[in-house]
Amino acid sequence: MFRKRSFILLIVLAGIISIGAASVSAADYSFTGDILSGTQYDLYTVDLIAGENVVATLVCNEIAPGDRPLDPVLSAYFPGVDASDTINANAYNDDGFGLDDDPNGVDCNAFDSSRLQFTAPVTGAYTFRAEGFGSATGPYSLVIRTGVGFSDGRINPQDDAPIVLYCDGSATVFYSVTGVPLGTVENGGSATFGSATVGPTADGRMYVNAAFSDGKSYLFVWSGCAHGSFEAYNVNGGVPTLYSSGSY
Numbered sequence: 062m063f064r065k066r067s068f069i070l071l072i073v074l075a076g077i078i079s080i081g082a083a084s085v086s087a088a089d090y091s092f093t094g095d096i097l098s099g100t101q102y103d104l105y106t107v108d109l110i111a112g113e114n115v116v117a118t119l120v121c122n123e124i125a126p127g128d129r130p131l132d133p134v135l136s137a138y139f140p141g142v143d144a145s146d147t148i149n150a151n152a153y154n155d156d157g158f159g160l161d162d163d164p165n166g167v168d169c170n171a172f173d174s175s176r177l178q179f180t181a182p183v184t185g186a187y188t189f190r191a192e193g194f195g196s197a198t199g200p201y202s203l204v205i206r207t208g209v210g211f212s213d214g215r216i217n218p219q220d221d222a223p224i225v226l227y228c229d230g231s232a233t234v235f236y237s238v239t240g241v242p243l244g245t246v247e248n249g250g251s252a253t254f255g256s257a258t259v260g261p262t263a264d265g266r267m268y269v270n271a272a273f274s275d276g277k278s279y280l281f282v283w284s285g286c287a288h289g290s291f292e293a294y295n296v297n298g299g300v301p302t303l304y305s306s307g308s309y
């Protein structure tokens with residue numbers, strides 16, 4: 062009998078390069094597949110550079126409106142690790158990317174999609190294993206994003222920014238200051254990430270307002286993605302004071 066697991070296991074090695082300590086260009090890898098039996102698993106290999114941050118999501122796809130039967134399980138294996146058994150996985154996740162976990166997550170009927178996040182400890186070929194939990198079957202999409210979470214390329218370079226923004230095409234990707242992915246918002250869209258609110262301005266730009274614990278807040282206004290200009294304000298008692306501006 063299978064026992065359902067819902068956790069993330071990360072192997073943390075000494076000497077991992079911290080966020081902001083390296084310059085690595087971002088890349089996205091997208092794959093689709095279909096798990097046809099409970100014993101099937103699909104392997105995908107991506108070359109990574111030491112210090113590169115990785116966010117990978119395995120999402121169940123619809124076979125009919127509202128029907129996403131696959132209960133995805135995603136695991137990752139560092140260079141040289143045997144991917145034939147999940148017991149060897151360096152990173153593993155089941156049910157970590159549903160709507161209860163992330164506003165951009167995907168629910169799979171009664172379960173959730175999966176997400177992994179780790180920093181590559183060494184340069185080499187990393188293997189990602191996509192499968193269903195137990196006897197679950199169905200189609201899926203796997204997206205592996207690399208190079209994210211570094212200070213390089215962020216569009217709000219202020220040292221005191223409580224939230225970090227990156228452009229990805231016409232969308233803005235949001236991270237916590239510790240590199241945790243929060244979500245993605247298209248130009249003109251709205252979202253809430255903890256104490257931070259995101260939305261469009263009256264003149265067609267975008268803003269994010271994030272509260273500090275002392276009652277002040279950080280207001281960042283930008284032209285939207287993929288490029289443009291920005292303004293950063295410190296808001297005290299409802300009064301915004303401009304302290305940083307530039308372009309990206």
